[in-house]
Amino acid sequence: MKAFAQLFLSLDETNKTNEKVRVLKDYFLSVPDSDKMHMLALFTGRRPKRPINATLVRTWAMEMAHIPVWLFEESYQVVGDLAETITLLLPKSTSSSNKTLTEWIAEINAIATQTEEGRKQWLLSSWETLDTQERFVFNKLLTGGFRIGVSQNLVVKALADISGLDAATVTHRIMGNWMPENYQFADLVAAEGLSDDVSRPYPFFLAYPIQETSEKQKTAGELQVALGDAAEWQAEWKWDGIRAQLINRNGQIFIWSRGEDLATEKFPELHPFLKALPHGTVLDGEILSFKDGLPMPFNVLQTRIGRKNLSKKILEESPVALIAYDCLEHNGEDIRHKPQAERRLLLEQLQAATAHPDIFRISVLIGFNSWGELAEIRGQSRSMIAEGVMLKRKNAAYQVGRRRGDWWKWKIDPLSVDAVMIYAQKGHGRRADLYTDYTFAVWDGDKLVPFAKAYSGLSDEEIRKVDNFVKRNTLEKFGPVRTVKPELVFEIGFEGINYSTRHKSGVALRFPRILRWRTDKPMEEADTLETLKALL
């Protein structure tokens, strides 16, 4: 655990990419293999289940720190993070422990079945043996909010450097339905991949935006210069649903959403056609709510996803279907290296053979002969309930991650990101008494980086609610500005984005504004600086 705590601290202590990679490699090279896998598991969101509920953890921490409840709550307001608050309040430890990360996680998993008294004794004596930095990561593990301050790219780079594998292979191999208890580091870095995880999806290929602002439309001439001959490209509508990968291997089916969540059970309507596909098939596509053969706006699907249980009513109101984009695996063979046009033919064959064409749909190709013609067609996106068009080079392979060159999205809406409010300031005039001016941040690793200030685009009722939240959740005050507990997520629209050395985020936005309050999104799901920079 000492090494893991040190890793966390070292990553926190540097903003430099090379240094982060070095720290990661040092970590991987110095800990046992099982610890490596546990670290990767935590990094990829495979956290242990919470063995003790947060209320009990709080209560026992207060007991150990001899602090009244109200003072604990106020301390929490100051710190803004439960694990850190507890770490700062506990008295200094009296002994130390050499248990590895693997051993600690095994204990955390085992303790869940103990009596309350047993769990309490375990927790208090654990705290007793951990130093400040260890306590912090331990509390993070225990309370669930674990994030490591480093992007996936850097972890992949460190692993690739160590193993001699290429980054795309590593990215692929850390995906899937594994747990550190059943996936060995040796298998992860083996020269020849073992494909024993039938659930494992491929990394998604993501498109870059072709134009920076919605004001300055790209002309046909500019597209000709940027992309070349229109005949080399296929165009499709850009659908606003949930990007997903659907797998049938040996008759077992899996549905992965882009956030790398296994979402098989969330979409029962898709099971029959998926089960009927030839074994060894992987499809890439968009899941949307459909009614009477027409896609419905995203928020219809969104309410459905938010639900724990899919009631009959929801299934009736918001039935889903797949619009397939691509075929990544065919007859058990990874065909991502084949050209787009060839993969498209295989996809069309699969779709033509399905007995469920209403559910297994295919993303139709838009016929166009020139860029000018496509630009005109794009203007109809809204009536298609699409976000714009997608451009894919006909001879391109299916690549890993967001890359420039072969896939472009040509959206119609203003650019937007989901961001977390971190500062608030009072307004002017009529609203001089309300907090209406906000500063928003996106994630950079586990840090929130401010990138835009926007005045309210909210309704009066929403403003009152946000104002109330600000007043109850102020962490610090400086002059008229309050630092607010990061929690509320808003969709921020803007007209353009440019590099900026004056801003910590490295970008400056044109005309940022609040499009809506995303009460449905936890702050962990706000966008990242990477996403924002990808819009550049």
Place this chain on the structure above:
Amino acid sequence: MFMAKKPLLEFTDRGIYCPVGRFYIDPWLPVDDAVITHAHSDHARVGHRRYLAHEYSEQVLRYRLGEIQLQTVPYGETLMKNGVQIGLYPAGHVIGSAQVRVCYQDEVWVVSGDYKVDDDGISTPFEPVRCHHFISECTFGMPVYRWKPQAETFAEINNWWRKNVENGLATVIVGYSLGKAQRVLQNLDLSIGKVYTHGVIENTNEALRRNGIALNPTHRITTDLAKEEIRKGIVIAPPSAVGSPWMRRFNPYDFGYCSGWMSIRGAKRRRAADRGFVLSDHADWDGLISAIDATGCEKVYLTHGYTASFARYLNEIGFDAHEVHTLYGGDELTAADEEIAPTQPPPEGEALVPDDESKVLPSGEDLGGAGL
């Protein structure tokens, strides 16, 4: 018949006032007689007719406030003002910082100013003073603020510096120009390299040296200094230099921020520092409680920072504690604050930036907005 006695010190809108002695302590509006606890800008303001302060504060006060009529006293010596006895006692906050003891007809009040209880190796260490009424700061009056021994923090700082020199990076350490800068200076491992200073800090160092304080050797940064030389040493800079062109010319550099706020990760991030070192010239939670307890006071009045929470806690553990609103430190910056800005321009680079860490500023970014 019992008559309610007027208190010896009262809180007025000009500051803490002694009606019998007709003097103020750290007033924020111009007065005739001001007793100054220390030279930080939220305590020592321009515009008073007469100043009284500790002798070690003399040169810094003159440097910061210009022409003033100043009387100084050493620690422990008392003087009388309109029948009221005044004495200064070490507060351990910065060099020359004092608690003000006020005594009249056997009633004793002590105004702490800013203080810390740990010995920083350069300020005269804090001494508890017995009193009936204690006016205490509580900038860090929350239990999440507990400092580790400064030896540990300086070991971190020196290791960080050493590593930067090895990696060919310039090292810039940021702390307030009076207090933190000298504390850092005196605790650096000078076998690693030379110490370079920003002009504002060097001016303060020179004022202190004029006052007879022995400080380690420093080199003022000038434009003709070679980058390679600076990279072998360490640069001490004030917070106002962060992100400025002055600082960017050291590129590539690593910059560390010294402050008590650095004990919280969120605060550290907002500073965008490469490293945050937990180092404060204020008392931590345990320090505040032990200091207040050591005065044996009947009543304690709290200024600066988490006054409400800290007062509530003290009352729960048996003190008679009261919250007082002042214009010191962590309270919201009001319009009044700007109106009483110094009439003469403040020293280079420190315009309106409080030089005391009891005010948290945002990372100082202009995030633009519409029309950018």
